Every structure is written in structure tokens, then in C-alpha cells.
Amino acid sequence: YLHCMRAISHGETYGSHGLPLMGSGDWNDGMNLVGEHGIGESIWLGFFFYTVLNAFAPISEAMSDQAFADHCRLEATTLQTNLEASGWDGNWYRRAYFDDGTALGSATNQECRIDSIAQSWSVLSGAGNPTRSQIAMESLDQHLVRRDHGLIQLLDPPFDTSEMEPGYIKGYVPGVRENGGQYTHAAIWAAMAFAQSGDPTRAWELTEMINPIKHALNPTQVAVYAVEPYVLAADVYGVAPHTGRGGWTWYTGSAGWMYRLIMESLLGLRLEGAGLHFDACLPSDWTDFTVHYRFGETKYTIYLIVQSRGNPEGLIVDGVHIDGKVIPLVDDGKDHKVVLKVFSSALRATSAPPRQGS
Numbered sequence: 001y002l003h004c005m006r007a008i009s010h011g012e013t014y015g016s017h018g019l020p021l022m023g024s025g026d027w028n029d030g031m032n033l034v035g036e037h038g039i040g041e042s043i044w045l046g047f048f049f050y051t052v053l054n055a056f057a058p059i060s061e062a063m064s065d066q067a068f069a070d071h072c073r074l075e076a077t078t079l080q081t082n083l084e085a086s087g088w089d090g091n092w093y094r095r096a097y098f099d100d101g102t103a104l105g106s107a108t109n110q111e112c113r114i115d116s117i118a119q120s121w122s123v124l125s126g127a128g129n130p131t132r133s134q135i136a137m138e139s140l141d142q143h144l145v146r147r148d149h150g151l152i153q154l155l156d157p158p159f160d161t162s163e164m165e166p167g168y169i170k171g172y173v174p175g176v177r178e179n180g181g182q183y184t185h186a187a188i189w190a191a192m193a194f195a196q197s198g199d200p201t202r203a204w205e206l207t208e209m210i211n212p213i214k215h216a217l218n219p220t221q222v223a224v225y226a227v228e229p230y231v232l233a234a235d236v237y238g239v240a241p242h243t244g245r246g247g248w249t250w251y252t253g254s255a256g257w258m259y260r261l262i263m264e265s266l267l268g269l270r271l272e273g274a275g276l277h278f279d280a281c282l283p284s285d286w287t288d289f290t291v292h293y294r295f296g297e298t299k300y301t302i303y304l305i306v307q308s309r310g311n312p313e314g315l316i317v318d319g320v321h322i323d324g325k326v327i328p329l330v331d332d333g334k335d336h337k338v339v340l341k342v343f344s345s346a347l348r349a350t351s352a353p354p355r356q357g358s
Helices: 002-011 043-062 065-085 116-124 131-143 183-196 200-210 217-225 252-266
Strands: 269-272 275-278 288-295 298-307 316-317 320-322 335-343
Touching: 002 043, 043 065, 043 275, 116 183, 131 183, 131 217, 183 200, 183 252, 200 252, 200 269, 275 298
Parallel strands: 298 335
Antiparallel strands: 269 275, 288 298, 316 320, 316 335
């Protein structure tokens, strides 16, 4: 607990815009020169740190440390204000500020005009202004989702010939890895953000695009993708002549997030303590699904049924009706059957707003 407190306190180092310092790279370590002199700031890290602060406050309360819980929440509120004041670019959120104050991920830039993770985390963190976040996700869709090649770019345009020197990311060929290709870790965050926004159409569409099987459905696709279609690749190249080629495979970071995307963001399964919650984001034509869930040494077979009004909602565990919609879990080594019936209106929105751009 003290280690976490010290990490949070260390993170409370801000630049002139009141945003976290970028240092020699945040999530994207290829941007190692953006804040190398200790002045540059990361807007994405601001959204991420906001998430950490709000998530840690209840932990502090559980540790009977109300003072630090209050500190985390106050810090988060201030950070949210600063993000809105200095992070918004007009149609999306900027990515960072260089040591000299130049914006990165701005429409004024020749390269890296938009970066996906600032948009996704404006939603995932809950820190973004809802109207702005919706505009930002539309911009992400318009500029970074490449439906013609089934990939989701991290940023665009790639770094190449501009005067900006963000770091070793610029040493990659344009369209390769973080430099304007699909970095799958970030592509998954985009799908998660659409799900959290109540947009199952695009959440499931992007999930299908990320699915490696979808890159190898015929010999032509196999020749283009050129890596294993049964494991996630860290990256998919985004500029000709390499467009659609898979990069570093067996990438466990993306695989872990893909699992969370499917189980938590789409199917809506969320474990809290000894209770299993469902907040599904399903396609409109789904009527049911089954989850085989293991809790310790105990197996739960869970049937979720979507129904229209006029039929009873309810939760049935081993034939017994239970109030509410939280499945109580017990590790007794037995097999349990669960039936959860919900109204379609109880699911996250099942129709997406009109899509702009490509």
C-alpha cells in the first residue's frame, strides 16, 4: 500500500499546463524525446492517471486512510479540469506537449495529427467531456480506422520528414509498428471505448478487425498477413508496400487486453468481490449467450437471455430465484447453473450514431 502511495505521489509532477510530465516516454516508449528535459507533458497520461487516482481512492478508504482517499479525488478533479483546458484540439484530444511547448497530436502538426489513445482514454477514464469525447471517437473512426485493410492505426500521418523529433519511433519505417501502423494494444482500447460509449456496432466491428483469423480467410489474405492467424500480433503494418502485414506475434499484452475486451466490455462480465455483474454491450440481433465461468475450483454455467418487455426479468441460481442481477459466487467445488433474463433496454445502447468519414 505504501509503495502504491509513493508511486502516485511521484506521478503528481506536472508541467506548465498542469498535466503529468512525459519524461522519456509514457505508454509509448518510442516517444522518448518528447519530454526528455523534464518539461514536456503527456495528455494521454493525464487520462490514465485520472483513472488510477479514482480507482485508488476506495482502496485508501478500505485501509482506513480517508485523508489519502480525499487527496486522490481532489487531485483527479484538478487534473480533469486541466485536461479539458489544455488537452482539447477542436475535434480530438492532443497527445502531448514537447519540452518547448509544441503540441503533439494536433491538427496543426504535419505528422501525428491524431493519436488514438488520447481519444480512447478520454472515454475509458471518464475524464473527458462527454460531448468532446463523442466527437473525439468520431475523429478516431474517421482518421484511424482503415476498413479497406481491416486495421486500426495508432496515429496518422506517420513520422517521416517533419522537423518534429519525438524519439526512436521516427526511426521506424512509416506505417510500421507504433509509427502509423496498428499497434494492437491501442486498437483494443479503441474497441473498448466504443463499447463503453454504448456503441456496440463499432465495438464489435473493431473487435472483428483485430481478430487475427479475419486476416487469413483465404490464400491472398494469408500471403499479405504472413504471420500466424491464431495468435495476436503486436502490430499490423499500415503503409504500402507492407499494408496488412502482421508484425511481432504471440504478444501477451494485447492478448490480455483482448480477453478483457471480449469478457468485460462486450459480454459485460465483471467480478467484484464474490459477486459477478453483467453489463453487456451486444449486437442488436443477439438473443442469448452462454458463459462457462470458473471461480476457484467451482464451475458456473451461465445463460444470459435477452427478452422483450412483457416477459419477466430475473436471476435463477440452481433453480432458486434471487433478487437483483448480481450472481453470488461460492467456491464449493460443485457445478452451478445460472439463468439471467434481462430486457434489451437494460443493455448498453444497441444502435450506433451515424458514422462519419470512411
